Amino acid sequence: MRTMDDIELARALHVLFIGHWIGGVAFVTLVALPLARANNDAREGWALFEAIERRFSAQVKWSIPLAGATGLWMTWRLDLWGEFEDPTFWWLDAMALVWILFMALVFVVEPLAHARLAAEAARDPKGVLRRIARAHTVLLTAGVVTILGAVAGSHGGLFP
Numbered sequence: 285m286r287t288m289d290d291i292e293l294a295r296a297l298h299v300l301f302i303g304h305w306i307g308g309v310a311f312v313t314l315v316a317l318p319l320a321r322a323n324n325d326a327r328e329g330w331a332l333f334e335a336i337e338r339r340f341s342a343q344v345k346w347s348i349p350l351a352g353a354t355g356l357w358m359t360w361r362l363d364l365w366g367e368f369e370d371p372t373f374w375w376l377d378a379m380a381l382v383w384i385l386f387m388a389l390v391f392v393v394e395p396l397a398h399a400r401l402a403a404e405a406a407r408d409p410k411g412v413l414r415r416i417a418r419a420h421t422v423l424l425t426a427g428v429v430t431i432l433g434a435v436a437g438s439h440g441g442l443f444p
Contacts, residue, residue, distance in 0.1 A: 290357075290361065291358060291361055291362065294354045294357045294358050294361070295354075295358060297350070297354045298351060298354035298355055298358065301347045301348075301350045301351035301354065302347075302351050302431065304343070304344070304347040305344055305347040305348050305351055305386070305427075306424070306427040306428070306431060308340050308343065308344055308347075309420065309423060309424050309427055310424055310427075310428075311340075312336065312337060312340060312420060313417070313420040313421055313423075313424045314424075316332070316333060316336040316337070317333060317413065317416065317417040317420060318417075319332060320332045320333035320336075320413055321410075321413050321414070321417060326409035326410040326413070327409050329409060329410075329413060330405045330409035330412065330413060333413060333416070334402075334405075341390065341394065344386075344390060345390060345391070348383070348386050348387055348390060349387070351383065352383050352387065355379060355380075355383070359376075364376065368380070372437075373437065374433065374437075375430060375433035375434040375437040375438075376434075378426075378429070378430040378433055378434070379430055379434055382426050382427055382430045385423075385426070386423070389423075
């Protein structure tokens with residue numbers, strides 16, 4: 285029986301971390317935000333969103349860095365640095381850019397903007413939820429396009 289090598293383990297963990305991270309973004313975007321926005325009392329809707337987002341944020345603060353670490357490990361071990369310059373491998377650049385964007389949002393923007401956003405939501409919870417839903421839709425789209433490109437591209441297809 286053959287044992288799993290470090291690349292196979294890194295790939296499996298990478299997919300697991302991406303699944304948690306982008307799957308969570310999908311849940312927040314497609315389930316939590318619509319429920320929060322549909323609430324007749326916008327303040328209750330905001331409270332619901334905040335509770336879900338707070339719980340997910342605590343989890344994703346692990347899955348995003350670990351997705352990056354496993355991706356970096358595979359890039360280093362497989363010496364894929366040159367592939368970032370090849371337009372055929374656009375999805376590698378997309379993965380790195382989406383990862384950088386989410387790292388910045390989760391670890392820099394969210395902590396800095398949280399108090400201001402909460403104060404805005406106290407005045408206009410409906411408007412804040414609408415803006416957050418729009419932003420999450422853009423982020424989810426970027427994640428989904430990147431996943432589609434990475435899976436298809438790593439198997440030789442899609443937008444060569």
